[in-house]
Amino acid sequence: MAIIQFPKGMKWGGTATASYQIEGATNEDGRGISIWDTFSKTPGRVVNGDNGDIACDSYHRYEEDVELMKELGIDVYRFSVAWPRIFPNGTGGEVNQKGLDYYHRLVDKLLENGIEPMCTLYHWDLPQALQDNGGWNNRETIDAFVNYAELMFKEFDGKIKHWLTLNEPWCISFLSNYIGVHAPGNRDLQLATQISHHLLVAHGRTVKKFREIGIEGQIGFAPNTTWLEPYSTRQEDIDACNREIGWYIEWFMDPVFKGTYPKFMLDWFKKKGVELEIQDGDMEDIHQPVDFLGINYYTGHIARYKENEGLLDWELVEMNYDRTDIGWPIFPEGFYNVLMRIKDSYGDIPIYITENGSCYNDEPENGRVRDSGRIHYLQQHLTALSRAIASGVNVKGYITWSLMDNFEWAEGYTMRFGIVHVNYRTLERTKKDSYYWYKQTIANNWFEK
Ligand code: JSK
Numbered sequence: 001m002a003i004i005q006f007p008k009g010m011k012w013g014g015t016a017t018a019s020y021q022i023e024g025a026t027n028e029d030g031r032g033i034s035i036w037d038t039f040s041k042t043p044g045r046v047v048n049g050d051n052g053d054i055a056c057d058s059y060h061r062y063e064e065d066v067e068l069m070k071e072l073g074i075d076v077y078r079f080s081v082a083w084p085r086i087f088p089n090g091t092g093g094e095v096n097q098k099g100l101d102y103y104h105r106l107v108d109k110l111l112e113n114g115i116e117p118m119c120t121l122y123h124w125d126l127p128q129a130l131q132d133n134g135g136w137n138n139r140e141t142i143d144a145f146v147n148y149a150e151l152m153f154k155e156f157d158g159k160i161k162h163w164l165t166l167n168e169p170w171c172i173s174f175l176s177n178y179i180g181v182h183a184p185g186n187r188d189l190q191l192a193t194q195i196s197h198h199l200l201v202a203h204g205r206t207v208k209k210f211r212e213i214g215i216e217g218q219i220g221f222a223p224n225t226t227w228l229e230p231y232s233t234r235q236e237d238i239d240a241c242n243r244e245i246g247w248y249i250e251w252f253m254d255p256v257f258k259g260t261y262p263k264f265m266l267d268w269f270k271k272k273g274v275e276l277e278i279q280d281g282d283m284e285d286i287h288q289p290v291d292f293l294g295i296n297y298y299t300g301h302i303a304r305y306k307e308n309e310g311l312l313d314w315e316l317v318e319m320n321y322d323r324t325d326i327g328w329p330i331f332p333e334g335f336y337n338v339l340m341r342i343k344d345s346y347g348d349i350p351i352y353i354t355e356n357g358s359c360y361n362d363e364p365e366n367g368r369v370r371d372s373g374r375i376h377y378l379q380q381h382l383t384a385l386s387r388a389i390a391s392g393v394n395v396k397g398y399i400t401w402s403l404m405d406n407f408e409w410a411e412g413y414t415m416r417f418g419i420v421h422v423n424y425r426t427l428e429r430t431k432k433d434s435y436y437w438y439k440q441t442i443a444n445n446w447f448e449k
Helices: 035-040 058-072 097-112 140-156 169-177 189-212 235-248 250-258 263-271 282-286 332-346 372-390 433-444
Strands: 003-005 011-015 076-080 116-122 162-167 218-222 224-230 292-305 314-316 351-355 395-401 420-422 429-431 446-448
Touching: 003 372, 011 351, 058 097, 058 429, 058 433, 076 162, 076 395, 097 116, 097 140, 116 140, 140 189, 162 169, 162 189, 162 292, 162 351, 169 189, 169 235, 169 250, 189 218, 189 250, 189 282, 218 351, 224 235, 224 332, 235 250, 235 263, 235 292, 235 314, 250 263, 250 282, 250 332, 292 332, 332 372, 372 395, 372 433, 433 446
Parallel strands: 011 076, 011 395, 076 116, 116 162, 162 218, 218 292, 224 292, 292 351, 351 395
Antiparallel strands: 003 446, 292 314, 420 429
8 A cells, every 4th residue: 555645735637628529519609610620520530420519518518517527626627718719710800709708607617616727728629711721831820829819818817827828739730730630631741840830939929928918827838748668778769769759848848948949859850851941030939938837648658769751760569568448558657757858858847737647438337437447547647746746846736638528539439538427429427436536636635555
């Protein structure tokens, strides 16, 4: 038996959302079309042809969802705003008041229940009208984003104190435009890399705007991370793993914290034929102090060098580690290593774990969901987190993904990450065993295993 204890003042949270993953009501109250509406309705893109038209119907059931959070005892709820609910065409003078009203209802309900809202401005639902104009490859999208962010800051000043610009910029750029698995589904390394730069400029200019207009609160961004441990001490294994990690961590964090791209990654992109266009002032814009850093971590593995035509030059070595139901190896040491690498590179920046969680597809039996796999995963990763805290990583809070099962992007409704089960036919919510375990852990600020 061992007790894992967390620091006093540690904030506990639940994240349900990306807007598109839970809200539904895609045709209501003037919401515009997003790239995920288009993508999910394109045959072959999403498992079973699933889409977010109904999802968890949180647009209508948010009060019930806040009740679930209240009983859980969380301090903070991380959610995202659907840009096309605010500006149906992405930009222009027309603000859709009904879209704003929804987020006011949600935020007010959270505040009434003593739950702090943490708002992500961009969690992947780009207005389709902007995509039709080149999307994130067009620098006009940067201006449109800053304009939308400014409106949100002013509208919710005093209510929302924690803001995130972008969720998982690696996914927005490379997964969506190089690997082609997420919307808009391109497969072009040059395009994807240029988009990663535009995203960083959009992030930096938004932070600048936040300071200029003097908004009360804190702002950061939430990159996703992974860890590959080299199979051997051969230099080529070490370098290949380092580049994979650097693709997520240093590529996105060095510009923000140091004002430069990491040379080892620039060299690598160049070798693969990428020519990055950086305009005057871009690096200064990106290099804005942020108040905190969000970290998303799910998985890692062991890998070795393997020559490859594409960007990646590694292959996984099957270690027969346990995997979650989505097939991702359970690798809590990677979580610790990621946090230590960030501390070594960027110092004591306050960190919120903005996502960490697991996919287990357990169904209710007689009203109970026995998701012991998820509890085990949480125990392992919270123990890794406590190691990082003991080693001086400045962790302010932990937010699990996800409050409830929802639309898992290209996997549709087949992959469940929630601590609350959602029946997608009846939309009934059922608390899983992990919900009760997490509730107890939050109440105690420790757990025993
Ligand atoms: C989960 C990453 C934000 C929130 C959650 C999916 C993801 C992913 C999913 C990589 C990926 C697929 C598949 C193919 C081939 C080669 C969400 N987080 N989530 N985060 N990331 N890969 N090479 N590296 O739902 O909305 O890749 O990859």
